[in-house]
Amino acid sequence: MTDPELRELRRHKWLLDGHPLRTLEEARTFLESAGFCLMYPLSPQEAGALSAEIVAPSFIGAWVGNDANLPTKQTAFADPRAHAATEMAIRLLRERSAYEAGGFGEDNLLVAASVFPYFYALAGERNPRQDPRSDRSLSPLAQDVLGAVQRSGPLTKRRLAEVLGGDLSEAAMDRALAELKARLHITRADYSPSDGSSWDVLYRWAPEAVNEGMHLSVPVALSALLSKYLDCVIAADEKEIGDFFSPLIARSKVKEALNALLAARELEFVHVGKRTLVQLAPARSLETPRNSRRRA
Numbered sequence: 001m002t003d004p005e006l007r008e009l010r011r012h013k014w015l016l017d018g019h020p021l022r023t024l025e026e027a028r029t030f031l032e033s034a035g036f037c038l039m040y041p042l043s044p045q046e047a048g049a050l051s052a053e054i055v056a057p058s059f060i061g062a063w064v065g066n067d068a069n070l071p072t073k074q075t076a077f078a079d080p081r082a083h084a085a086t087e088m089a090i091r092l093l094r095e096r097s098a099y100e101a102g103g104f105g106e107d108n109l110l111v112a113a114s115v116f117p118y119f120y121a122l123a124g125e126r127n128p129r130q131d132p133r134s135d136r137s138l139s140p141l142a143q144d145v146l147g148a149v150q151r152s153g154p155l156t157k158r159r160l161a162e163v164l165g166g167d168l169s170e171a172a173m174d175r176a177l178a179e180l181k182a183r184l185h186i187t188r189a190d191y192s193p194s195d196g197s198s199w200d201v202l203y204r205w206a207p208e209a210v211n212e213g214m215h216l217s218v219p220v221a222l223s224a225l226l227s228k229y230l231d232c233v234i235a236a237d238e239k240e241i242g243d244f245f246s247p248l249i250a251r252s253k254v255k256e257a258l259n260a261l262l263a264a265r266e267l268e269f270v271h272v273g274k275r276t277l278v279q280l281a282p283a284r285s286l287e288t289p290r291n292s293r294r295r296a
Contacts, residue, residue: 001235003273009234011067014057020065025028027088030062033114034120036101036226037062039089039108040082043072055233055240058145090191096206102182104247106205113209115228120202120213121221128203130209138183139243141168142176145189146185154189167184170243215293222249222257227266227280235270235277 011017013033021030023150031037037057060076063085076082089110092098092125101109101123111119114200132138132146148163149155151207158175161168180186189200202212213221222245227245230236236244238258256279261267268281 001072001270005148006272006277010057012236013061013232015065016057016067018065021088024091027092031055031059031092031098031110032114033080034112034232035115036109036111036232038104039069039085039110040073040076041067042104042108043074053240054104054244055236056244057232059089063088067140074234080161094190095189099206099209100181100188102247115225116206116209117213117216118221118224119248120184120210121216121218122225123182124202124210124213126214128185128201129228139176139179141172142172145173146180149186150197150201151181153186153204154198156195156198158195160199182268192256218249218253219222219257219260222238222253224260226254226257226261230278235272235279237275237277241278 014037015021015030022028037059038054039059041058042054043160043269058067058070059081060070064070066080071079071082076086078103078271089098092110093100098110099110099113099119099291101116115254132143132150135143138146145160148160151235152163156171157170161173175262177186180199181188184202186199186204187202188197189205190198225245226241229241238255241258242254245251245254258267261276262269266281267278270279
């Protein structure tokens with residue numbers, strides 16, 4: 001395989017070849033095929049904060065049908081294409097065909113319903129119903145926000161401020177919500193231009209997905225996600241794979257899982273130009289993560 005061939009295969013799979021998605025069914029199909037995608041490309045500042053250049057498709061790219069001059073999260077408010085793409089993404093979230101996950105900027109990673117339990121196994125809580133005050137890893141305000149959402153959700157940010165009382169700044173509330181979203185304690189249940197986002201605890205919003213994720217081991221979940229990622233990007237080197245998963249799990253764990261899959265001949269090396277990349281072995285290319293788990 002050559003570098004131009006790899007780029008062309010990715011552009012086709014990521015709907016960057018002039019055939020954008022437009023219907024809800026097309027959006028579902030794209031996300032299930034990709035498994036996960038960024039909502040917007042990362043800005044240089046976001047990529048710098050992650051110390052990585054993330055190789056992954058974007059939902060806005062699939063909506064536009066190419067990757068030229070795409071908006072980032074910071075510039076999306078001024079781009080009509082971003083408004084339309086956001087409306088479609090919200091429809092996917094409402095019907096639970098997609099979920100949001102943290103690690104790549106605020107509300108910037110969409111995960112397909114079939115893949116989300118594996119993400120939860122890596123980033124979510126094993127005891128999500130516990131009293132927030134018993135979780136010392138959460139800030140005091142995040143504990144209070146989570147308790148309010150558990151008791152009275154779904155709640156908008158404005159309603160949360162009313163429930164909690166006091167003189168809470170918007171910045172402090174945003175930090176607490178970001179903290180809870182990153183740990184998959186809460187999820188965006190809906191959105192409207194007038195009221196903004198409303199938040200609910202994830203175990204109430206998606207009980208089956210959370211229950212499945214709670215009972216998946218980390219090695220099984222990581223192996224399934226690695227396979228899905230390589231199916232999504234066609235082939236990648238070890239650094240690109242590590243960069244994508246580093247917000248979720250230590251790079252050393254990713255390397256261990258890669259080596260195990262290579263030893264089991266479920267992945268294989270491929271030469272692309274002057275680089276040696278990793279791809280799915282042919283017998284694995286049509287399997288989903290769920291099929292992989294059942295077989296294992």
